[in-house]
Amino acid sequence: GENVEQHPSTLSVQEGDSAVIKCTYSDSASNYFPWYKQELGKRPQLIIDIRSNVGEKKDQRIAVTLNKTAKHFSLHITETQPEDSAVYFCAASKGDTGFQKLVFGTGTRLLVSP
């Protein structure tokens, strides 16, 4: 089955710096890669996702890149702010009907210091 590895487990940056979180997946048939942000005691919230037919997607300060050949994808946050501090999870799945069995990485705790 699919296996998703996520690095680093913790990441500390200064406000205004960029942050990069990387994930690798094992199943070459995976075609959907969402990223979730989870603040302490809250639910995971989808922040961005990418499908295998594109290599990059941006939404304001957040971007995700996908390298299908190498089977890895990354989350890029620019101009970090203290409110970006949270745990970020990557995930992977395959399918095309809306149903997907997401396999999650183990999370990255991002701390943005003022």
Add this chain to the structure above:
Amino acid sequence: DAGITQSPRHKVTETGTPVTLRCHQTENHRYMYWYRQDPGHGLRLIHYSYGVKDTDKGEVSDGYSVSRSKTEDFLLTLESATSSQTSVYFCAISELGTGFNQPQHFGDGTRLSIL
């Protein structure tokens, strides 16, 4: 925010007792999922449903059962709770799509402690 309500939000119970967690959605989405979240493991899929009375096992289904008698409700039952089932449980939903994946949206979670 997606219309997902989980109940109860917190529960403390004893080993060996049955426990049922409820997930209620107002979005009329076809697919529903139950995950557990533990430190160092991220989120792991317990069971999922692809329609009324249609359910299947996820990667960590041992000790859990589910039922879906209505589109809006998905129940997770621990028949005889064990301390290893102490966790935070999240329900998620996603919509039927054609030709591409639909994102999953999560409820607020249930913190379950088994003593």
